[in-house]
Amino acid sequence: MSSEDNRNISNLVLLCIEHSHEVDDFPDNYPADMLRQWKKSQFDEHQLINRGWPLTDSEAGQALGASFQTLDHHHAGAILEVVRAAERVLLTARDARRGPAVQAVAWRAAKDRAHTSVGWDHNGNTIYAELSALETRQCREALEQALAQACEMLAPVVSDLKIELAAALASRPSIEPWVSWVSNAAENVVAASGAWPNTPELDDNDHFESTLDNLSAAKNALTATWRGEQAQVPPPEQEIEVPEVERDLMNEHLDLLERARPYARVAHLPYNEGLRAELVQAASVAASIPPVVSALTRGLDATCLLAVAVSANAGDDILTSLVEEDAQRRPLSVAFFMLAETVRTSKRLDRPVVQQHAEAAFLALWEGVDWSDLDSWETNDLNLRTALSIAAWVTSPLAVEERLANAIRQNPDVLLALVVACVEWVEEHDSSTGELLGLRRRYRTIPPWFPVNAIVEGAGTIAQVTVDSFGETAEDSPESLLSQVLWIVERGSK
Template sequence: MHNSAVTEGTATKPKPISHRKPDLKTVRELYGTAFRCGKPGCGKPLYTMNNDTGETLLNSEVAHICARSEGGPRWDADMTEAENRSASNLIPLCLDHAREIDATPEHYSVELLHGWKRTQLDEHAKIQKAWPLTEDEAQQVSDASFRPDDYGTAIAAASSVTAAARAVGHLVETARQQRRVPFEAAASWHAMRTRVHRSMPRPWNATTGEPLPPIEPSHMETVPYARRLDEALDQVVKSLSPLAATLVAELHAVRAAVTRVAAWCDWVETAASAVLVAAGRWPGRPPENDDQVHADAIAELVRASEALSAVWRGQQAEQPPEPPEPSPEPVETDLQRLLREHSQLLDRSRPWARVTGRQYDPDLYAELLHAAQFAVALPPLLMFLHLDLETTAALASKVARNADDATFASLIDDAAAQEPLAIAVRLTQQLMFVAQKKERADLEGKAREHVTRLLLDADWTDQALWVDNRHHVRALLSGTASISTDDEVRDRLASAITRRPELLDAILLGVSEQSEQHDHHDFSRVVGINVHIKRPPRWFPAAVVAAEIRRRHPELQPADPDDDHSDEDDVRHLAAQVLHIETHAP
């Protein structure tokens, strides 16, 4: 049966051609007309001598100029077996260069190697030195030069390259045929739009009389056609994905069998991915006529496949495009590093929150106490909710949960001595909650006394107190009001700003709130931060603060917090909002 025979409708794969190896007579002829490696300038003799024993050692192989097996380096399909096995197609080379000319055949053309051959013969004619071989020695050279695994490698390579080419063909033809599915969906959408355009009178510009674009179909009319086009594109991608996966698998086999074509395999794989992407898109919504993106992607895949086949055959092949420069690894900023390290610390501490019986770890508690200095500076935003001061203090208290009474009492005293005030209050409160839950009444009372003293004794005429606790002012003053009253806190703040008008900016920032602005299309992406005072606490002395704002900024007008004030700094923006609040106060 011929190689092209068909069995049950499927063409049998033709076996790759592999010529018989040269006979021993040819090997003896080659070594009888050469002394050194055929590469000009190499100078290594074909045999070396052992200085101790005087024994000669084979230091060479017979290399094919045009490959013995189909798919091998510089394969010539028009060469007969007799020509392939003849001395004119063979050249003795040292071991290194025998391997080099086959590993990188693109650097060693047939013409170049024939030139080496002529130089080698010319040298023999000049120096009359060679290596006359016995039959046994010729057999040794033959065994070393023409290994049985060469044939197996050639068969594997030919099979893999052929299978990859076949997979490319299958993918290309299927992609071309399947393009009609979204084409028909787009055509239906076009037809619907045309019907609507014809059924509606053409509008015109009332001022110029010029015609306006036709009225588009309603959203309700458009949705079914848009859905049909999307479903058609999805269907095509689903039908092509298994074919692309098969192609990628074959390319892996090609790389394994013929490592020198790896760059061309990468080219084919990249082009196949581009075909999948192109198959899943249609230009324009509403749809436009198909563009060249899909056709160009297919053409690129065909080019890449043809180049792969050519380079495998040892023919001149188009070089693969240069791979794109890899995107630089993002550089972690100092803030990102601190956030990452803080998050990792909190993750290490969370087991103490989940399991109540874990022993007190003083080293971990000390780390959390130090980390509170970082957490206190985090603004109260959703993105930092799992890292903020309250979370850090709560985890520290859980780590300390099972400390003995003396140690726990010492931790309470130490917590109350921390600065700034927000850390002292928040950490002492959390220790109080833990003591309360563990029914350690004395320790709970001790912590409560500290919290009360800290809040009531805070000197709000001290600007550093406002600045250092900027993100926690509202919580601290609300805590103070819960212990005393809103009126007492309001009077204290009114007195502070009356005595220290320079506190105005710090008060505005401290009483403000912050919220995240998210991308409308990608809600996970934060695009900005809003700073505002929309609903001031009951203890906020709005009238007194507004009076100081008018004194310092007589030109400033009241502004609604929802108005856009992106051109103003935060303090002026907040001041304008306070004027708005005071103006509209009941």
């Protein structure tokens, strides 16, 4: 056999080293036919191993089905964990809501305890005390703290839910819309848990429960989709719904006044520029608070008094500069009140430089106002009657009467605006409970500076309203208020 034939693959038999030497050393014991049979057996065994487990098409289908059933069974744990996590969110949210509910009940109880009779008004109606600003702030802070704690309790369980949702989505991407629904619903639960309805009764509303219902519906729809059942379609994706909580502007105003009251009680506190700026800004809003008995401690007069008290210990240069700024305040009643209070306070503290400057600024303001301009009679300035009374005290009732009379003659259109601005505000209470029913405008008296003659002269072209024997009209429209004035004038002339 040639060397090439000897090395040909057809002459190859794979043996271990030991047996290859034995075959070579004893060729008679291992004839060629035996070796060829060995080689054939090796090849057949190799083919069988390469083929693996022989399966028919039917057997292969059964194997695939069994494999997918095993996969579904394995992935079922993902949706079960989502259900457990969602239920934990629901249970935790309801449990956490108890804290704010307890604080709301305590706040309501404090309000009830404070609601006691403290006297009566000029009509004999009982006046009731309200919860102090300090107690109100404490109750509000306790409620806000409980709401914050509720959100803290929910944070970890909502995070767990989102982790399980991510795992479920990785197992089955087709459920993404329902996963997003559950996630958004959980965020809405957190947002609702951090808010409480700002109502006088401090009762919870149905918004919180509706967010829980939405999360439960989302969870049920997701599990139904997972099982291949008909499921509720997820709603369109929206931003996280945070209930709009109306700001309690009056309570904010009362808190501001409470922070400033120490300056009116003691004389050593230094000038607080920031606090004074807050107060004069609040004064422009307080000008729209009617000057009635229940508003004495929070109205424009109290706000301006505290603003001046906060700056009482400032130097003369600062105070004279503040006087110039105060003369420009609007509505007009704010400027009049601020300057008048500065005159009174500087006189009490023996600050002649500031007093003289404030007096001069007040007179300049009075002389500079064009009362014939309708813009001077702002409808949201409910304290002009008092401001004009201050002007009459600084100048004289006759001087104020003449200025206003000239304004009417120059521009008859200001007549009704003047009548509305100079009316009294009256509180109406329930005669049995003393509860405040509302406010109304009514002329019961006419100020000594009121331009009666000019009013009577200009009223001829304005339709009159029926006035009863008590001087009352059915409404408090400008025409009705004018008719009340004319009724008082007519009775006074008899």
